[in-house]
Amino acid sequence: MILAISCTLIGVNAQSEEKIEMFSYSINTTGPVWLEYNCQQTACQGMELIVNNSGLIHKNSDPHTVEWEGMVEGNISWQLLVEEDISEELIEFDSIISNEVWSEKRDLPDIVPSPSEQEDFEEIETFSQCQMNRCQSNDFEAEGVFFTGALESLNDKDAIRIVGNEGDVLLLPNFRSSSEMEIEIWMRNDEIKERIESLNSGHDTEYFFEYPEGELWLRVIASVETEYSTYEFKIVRYDANRESLDLRELTNPWTHGDALAFNDTYHGHISASDTEGDSILIELGSKMEIKPICHFSNDFMMDIIIHEINSIEIKYLENISSCPEIINSTYLTNSIEFRIKSNITQPWSIKINTDSYGDGKNIGDAPDFIWQPGTRDGRWELVDSEMGEYSGNLGIQDYIDIFAFEITHENGSKVYFNDTEGEVSFKILVLNQTSGAIINSTDQSEIIVPQGIHAIRIEKNNSSSDIVNYRFRAPEIREYQIENRELEDLSRLFTNFYIIAGVMFLTPMIIVIWWNRNTIFKGDKNNIQIEQHELIMLNRLKDRIVKKIDKEIILSSLHQLGDSPWDSVIQEWGKPTLRHMTENLEICLWKISNLDILLGIKINRHAWNLAAIRIYSSEGELVRIDTITPEKIFQEDEIYLDSLKPKSNIFLKIALKNKPTNMNFQISGMVNGEPVAASSNKTVDWEEE
Known part of the structure; x- marks a missing residue:
């Protein structure tokens, strides 16, 4: 259809000098056409519609409404004439114009044919x-x-x-x-x-x-x-x-392959006879807060299902009749499914938004632990130097993010960070490709990394719950060349040094033996009796704590441990699983079982205020505390200790909900009005202990 439009203010002819042409149109079409102009005030004097339908002229004059309708085959043009004082804003135009393709070409049947009639109907x-x-x-x-x-x-x-x-x-x-x-x-x-x-x-x-x-x-x-x-x-x-992207009927539950892209709007239509309903599966990441936007024209019922790694499904909400304002995903989430049912035929649309898409290029929060050998999946993003800049944040109860990078050269490569930003520490962790153990690490300095997939650890510089933003580019990776040089045995040059060093190392031992000659060779009965008395008492306390007898007895035993000499407790309980000493405190951790630990803290000269200790795992699942004896305020893996007096000992029995992969701790607080933090410089593999 061709439409030519003109709007002029010129006289039409000598016989109608008092009128002007306000509108003029010309089209080519085939089919029914209806034209109508309405005056929006009391009257529009002189309003006249002149229609030329393939040479046939039709005129219609009226101060209120002028119209024309009929069948057109070819060209039709028309003009609207009005008096000079009438403005365009006072005239309203309406029309129905055939589009040639879908119009009544011949007279249609008056009635719907009976069931027995079989003809070639339009x-x-x-x-x-x-x-x-x-x-x-x-x-x-x-x-x-x-x-x-x-x-x-x-x-x-x-x-x-x-x-x-x-x-x-x-x-x-x-x-x-x-x-x-x-x-x-x-x-x-x-x-x-x-x-x-x-x-x-x-x-x-x-x-x-x-x-x-x-x-x-x-x-x-x-x-x-x-x-x-x-x-x-x-x-x-x-x-x-042909509803789904694979051109099938949408099923409930979802059976159409991978999850749909996150940042998009999805439309569908559900019929009243569809008893199964529709569903859509949209990708989602770990620990995200999302805001779903749903549109339905009538009543509906919906289930929201969280899909986790290893095909685990969690029924987040069931039989709801409106979209929730906020949905929080779990740390294992990889997609979310909306399952829709309705007794009314209607359209629907669903979109999910978020204020924070997550860490790196993927959606969702980066994991806070290192993958086990052979189990790395899409949660641990493999950074690539060609992908440009990566960014993320560490928020409430989020202290660590782990990314992965790959070394492809068979001799290994030299790796270092060249562009980082944020109040966080960046560490390169070199992993044993068989056991997954950390065999070397460095901060932003250069390190030689062997072939394989290794980890980047990003950690807050303090234990604050404030959100900390960071950004970085993939580490610089340079090929490492091994120099092929013949090695010469020069140990003969150090014979005299070995003799002198041996004498120096043995001399202190000889002095100690001389000072304690009476105890070693003659014996000191009083000290032995005191030590035996302490050990008998401590052995009884240990039995009470380990055997999980009455809570009040365990509580009393822990208080007695606090009043006992620190060195005697260590002697009875044996070598601590984890031990950390500074000038003002000493912390020992003993493993009672896979889910029970004893934590001892010795405070020396200065008191600690607002003290808190965090027991965490740098790999595997987050440590979750079940109970603490004596009772303390705790959340997830963090324990609030409040005030710790100088020259005092405190012992806590801690029961865990889950078995950690490894164990570490970090203590923080105020000493003499200054913030102080300390953490163990060793991580213990819990399964091997």
Whole structure:
């Protein structure tokens, strides 16, 4: 259809000098056309519509409304004339113009054919592919078909078949006509035909309905007596068998492969007869806070399922009738599923937003532990120098992020950080490729790393719960060349040094033996008796604590341990699993069982205020505390100790919820008004202890 528009203010001819041409149009089309101009004030004097339909001139004058309608085959042009004092803003234009492709070419049947009739009836194919994320927002306006027709009298009616299949969802967004009409929705199959619904002209709200069993017909009838009336309706069909991205019917639960991309809006349509419903699976990351945006036109029921690593499903919410404002994913989450059901045919759309997409290039929080050998998956992002800059943050209860990098050269490579930013520490961890153990590490200085996949550890510089942002580029990796040089044995040059060093190392031992000669060779009965008495008492206390007897007895035993000499406790309990000493404190940790530990803290000269200790695992699952005796305030892996008096000992029995991979601790607090923190410089493999 070609449309030429002009708007001029020139005289039409000498016979109508008092009028001006306000609008002038010319189009080429085939089918029914209706034109109407309305005056928006009391009257528009001199308003006249002149229509030229393939050489036939039609004129219509009226101060309120002028209109024309009829069948067009070829070119039609028209002019609107008004008096000079009438402005364009006072004139309202409305029209129905055939689009040539979908219009009434010949008179349609007056009624929906009976079930027995089998003819080549005219039909409309109105399939739309705008489901899921296959269309942009502006594509939705162009989908479907506009059909134009005309009723030549009150007795004339038009019926037309709509192509489709049972279960398809159809949309009738509007129905317009030059005079009052109705559009009826009919079902026809091999046995019966019946009317399903009826809508009046002027209908401009979206009406969704389901394709029936058999055939779908639309029938247009006049509501008032008229000689000729033009109508137009839009119809859209959403194929139930081509809903998903793999062009199948959406299933519930999801069976369409990988999760959909995170940052997109997904559209669908559910029919009342679809008892299983629809579902969509969208990718999601670890420990994310998301805000779902859901749109439904009617009542619905929905389940939200969190999908975790190793195909574990968690029912987050069930049978809800509105979208939650916030959803928090677990630390093992890799996707989220929305399962939808409804007894009403309607459209739906779902999108999820977040204020923080996560760490690195992936969505979600980076893990805070190192993978076990052979188990690294997409949670541990493999940084790549070609991917540019990486960024992330460490927030509340988030102290560590772990990334991975790969060395491909068989002789290893020299690795170092060249571009980092943030109040965090960056460490390169060299891993044993068989056991997964950390065999070497460095901060931002250069280190030689063997072939394989190794770890980057990013950690807060303090135990603050404030959010700390960081950024970095992938470590610089340079090839390491091994120099092939012959080695010479020069040990003969150091013989005299070995003799002198041996004498120096043995001399202190000889002095100690001389000072303790009476105890060693003659014996000191009093000291032995005191030591034996202490050991007997401490042995009883140890039995009470280890055997998990009455809580009050354990509590009393721990208090007695605190009053006992520190060195005697260590002698009875044996070598601590973890031990850390500074000028002002000493911390010892003993492993009672895989899920029970004894923690001892000795304070020397200065008191500690606002003290807290964190027991954590640098690899594997987060340490989770179950109970503490005596009772202390704790959260996850952190214990609040409050004030610790000088020259005092405190012992805690700690029960864990889970078995850690390894164990470490960090203590912080205020000493003499200054913040102080200390952590063990050794990590113990818990399974080997």
